[in-house]
Amino acid sequence: MEHVDVTQVADQQVVIYLKRFSKDFNGMKNDIEQQGNGYQRKANQIENQIVMKMKDYNDAYNIGFENALTDIESYKQRYHQLKEMDIVSKEEKTRQAKxxxxxxxxxxxxxxxxxxxxxxxxxxxxxxxxxxxxxxxxxxxxxxxxxxxxxxxxxxxxxxxxxxxxxxxxxxxxxxxxxxxxxxxxxxxxxxxxxxxxxxxxxxxxxxxxxxxxxxxxxxxxxxxxxxxxxxxxxxKSGGETQTPFYVIMAASFEQVIRNRNQNEDFGCVVIFDEAFNNMDEQRIQEMIKFYNEREIQTFIAVPPSRASTIIPYVNTRLLVIKQRQQSFVEGFKDEQL
Structure with a gap:
């Protein structure tokens, strides 16, 4: 009797649960069925597209395959064959280009x-x-x-x-x-x-x-x-005998840069010499200044007063720099001011 009672209670509980959740179960079931139908329609569309591509390929190349998904393996094998051939071709082209x-x-x-x-x-x-x-x-x-x-x-x-x-x-x-x-x-x-x-x-x-x-x-x-x-x-050696060739080398180097410049670009060559020609005699200095003046080079030459008289006749602008304590003054001057 006890077993019969338990069974009856269980059946009653099942009925209660079914009544309580039947709507939810039916809703889930309907959703699943709708999703499944949607997936099936999409799969059918894709299958139809694949079949159409098979037919197009057969018509274009007369390959003789079946226009059905059951013959898909033939198409896959053909694809891999062509892919390998294309890779080999591209590798060869790359090698030739290299x-x-x-x-x-x-x-x-x-x-x-x-x-x-x-x-x-x-x-x-x-x-x-x-x-x-x-x-x-x-x-x-x-x-x-x-x-x-x-x-x-x-x-x-x-x-x-x-x-x-x-x-x-x-x-x-x-x-x-x-x-x-x-x-x-x-x-x-x-x-x-x-x-x-x-x-x-x-x-x-x-x-x-x-x-x-x-x-x-x-x-x-x-x-x-x-x-x-x-x-x-x-x-x-040292002194003027080595300085003169040095300045000649400098001029030649700058002149080569000038010659190799892009003719369409604005270009200027400015060379600044500090305490220039300090080991050279007057004749060497004069010839060197003349040599630079014949080049396409703009020179700025800083020299001590003892060298100024030698250089001044060969330059266009003369500036005197005077330093007094922590200040410096720049003045232009003429030959007679020396």
Whole structure:
């Protein structure tokens, strides 16, 4: 009897719960059914779109596949085949493009440096024409340029100056020998193997700077007919004998910058000398001022009173700077005020 009573109580409780929550259960059931129907409609639309794409593909390429989802695997296999073929094609195109870039760099590397080196030689030859007519107290100067003495650049200089091309552009072009090509290949491998961007940039700057392929010096010719090179004199002597070539080098450097400027840009070259020509005699100073006046250089020269009388005849503006205690005064003056 007890079991029957328990069962009856349970049945009654179920009835109570069903009455209480029947609306909620039905609502959830309806929501689920509606969502399911929506998903099914969307799936049917997507299936229809896929079937239409299959038909379009078959019509375009006459591939012979079935226009049904049951044959979807055939289409998937075809897709992966084409994708792999496309990847291989793109990799080959990328490889070819990289090779073209490398070959272009190699060719321009040689021709570009050769052009810069030749231009530098022309600039120096032009400068020497002017220097040959200038006597600095019995001395004349001549810039000398020669192939670099650096072992790590010697072979590259020979190749650059050979006038040959790295690539075979046509049957008439003169190309590098096998040994020269190996030397250049080793260089380009070295340039491309550096992983650090900063190191790569520094190395590129070093090897693309034409100045590193040349050695420079100044030949000093004396009235007696003897001569010496500035590289040696600079180590052994001091005074005007070393200062004069120094100022000539300065002028030549500025003049080269002027010549290489962009002609479309406003440009000026201003050089400021403090206590200039302090170790040079009057004749050297006068010739040096004349030399600078012939260049496209605007000079500002600060000298002590003892040098002023030597320089004043060769400058356009004269200013006297007077310092009194913690104050300074600037006044213009004429020759007779000295």
């Amino acid at each position: 090779l073209k870039c490398e070959e272009s760099f190699k060719t321009s590397f040689i021709s570009g440096l050769n052009e810069k080196i030749e231009n530098a030689k022309k600039d120096i030859a032009e400068l020497n024409k002017g220097l040959a007519q200038r006597d600095f107290n019995g001395e004349t100067y001549e810039f000398c340029v020669s192939p670099t003495s650096r072992d790590d650049f010697k072979e590259y200089y020979k190749i650059i100056q050979s006038g040959k091309e790295y690539m075979v552009n046509n049957l008439l072009s003169e190309t590098l020998s096998e040994s020269q090509r190996r030397i250049m290949d080793d260089l380009f491998i070295k340039l491309s193997s550096v992983e650090n961007d900063q190191e790569t940039e520094q190395m590129l700057m070093e090897y693309t700077d034409y100045r590193n392929y040349l050695d420079y010096d100044i030949k000093i010719k004396y009235a007696s007919g003897d001569f010496a090179y500035f590289s040696k004199v600079n180590k052994e």
